[in-house]
Amino acid sequence: MDYNYSLIQSELRNKICHDCLNQELIGLQDEQEKLLQLLRLCTLFGESNSILIIGPPASGKTMLIRSAINKLRDTEDVADKYSQVNLNGLIQVDDKLALISIGEQLGVEDVRDRSIKSFGETFAYILESYKNGNPKKGSIIFILDVFDLFTRHRNQALLYNLFEVCQSAKVSVLVIGVTCRLDVLELLEKRVKSRFSHRQIYLLYAPSFDQYVAVFKSLLKIEGKGHKPSQTKSWNNHIEKLANDGSVNDILRRLFDYSKDLRLLKNLLVTPVCLIHESHPNIVPDDIIKSCKHIVKDYTVLLLQGVSVLELSLIIAMKHLSDKRRTTTFTFEMVYQEYMQFILYKSQLVEKFPKPVIFKAYERLIDMALIKPTNHPHKRLQKEYWQMSLLVQPTQIAEALQKYPNCPTSVMQWALNPIHS
Ligand SMILES: Nc1ncnc2c1ncn2[C@@H]1O[C@H](COP(=O)(O)OP(=O)(O)OP(=O)(O)O)[C@@H](O)[C@H]1O
Ligand SMILES: [Mg+2]
Structure with a gap:
């Protein structure tokens, strides 16, 4: 099939x-x-709120917020009824940077030039300017990524003021903390905590294997824009x-058992997709196998590659011991x-x-x-x-021996053939 490879x-x-x-x-x-409901209340009815989204890395926190906002835009006419402010604890490391960023994102440009006496005063100025701005603006959605780092700011002034605004009727705001x-x-100061709504969403969801495979397919299938329908069909069949x-x-x-993280699945596909070319028109199983070897590393094997020959020899001795005596x-x-x-x-040869040196190893x-x-063990x-007991599998020892730099031949042979007394 005559595909347009660069487009795919x-x-x-x-x-x-x-x-x-x-x-x-x-x-x-x-x-x-749940999130959509709060977004609706804030943008359509001017109701302020605060919520925390908590979940491990790559559990879909950012995706959840994006999809909820997209759905809000698709289902309601809110385009000019709200502004969005994105802050990140890793970027806005202090309150001054946070204020400047808030000002810029809300179209209040002169914050940088003002002398910032106190956080509260400047923040109130920003909100006032925003509210009286032309054209008239609506609610504000604050998204605080890496929320836990904002608790390290002096007096937690940013969080205090945001939650305080939630309780006043000045401007309707929705504060979404992501962590x-x-x-x-536990990291919030008492006065900050008491102003927080205590709404929380925990993301502890793990996909099933079928869903995992479905994501794999959907990531590699093409939509059809710019392709002939027959090409799209043929690629998707492939x-x-x-x-x-x-x-x-x-x-x-294997990858699913190792981690259900969809970000890892995406990483798996990066190399196979980069290999698509006229001379390599299809993604073949071997591309996926090779890519998997790159992204999932066996850290025990890597560790074994770095030990001394004496330490490696002791590991081999332990392996032989467990084989001979059938004890672990x-x-x-x-x-x-x-x-x-x-x-x-x-x-x-060796x-x-x-003995004390061997014991040290x-x-x-x-x-x-x-x-x-x-x-x-007793004190x-x-x-x-x-x-x-040995925490290394025989296959890991064999793999490490193959990759071990300049491994003495005698040690290699001993690993394969134990000495029988
Ligand atoms: N429930 C889900 N449905 C579909 N895709 C998901 C889901 N959860 C995660 N993903 C995918 O996993 C990747 C990571 O998701 P996301 O960036 O939302 O994670 P996160 O929780 O914000 O991680 P971090 O804490 O590192 O910011 C994204 O590419 C997203 O497409
Ligand atoms: Mg994220």
């Missing part, structure tokens, strides 16, 4: 790299309705087949004996270390959490006698 690629890139406004919100309909911190209310492919399905399942627990003495068998067998493995005590019991 730019359409898909837009979906993946920018938070697309038209993307469907999954599973947060009740939350959206990842569940304990955010994506449907890709999603049904066994290896792609395995990768999606061991003490330092057992590991030491297993390691010494290897040293005696290959005495010409560097020898005194063993302790480092505990510090790196590659091995851990099986139960809480007086020396570390040599602690019952330990």
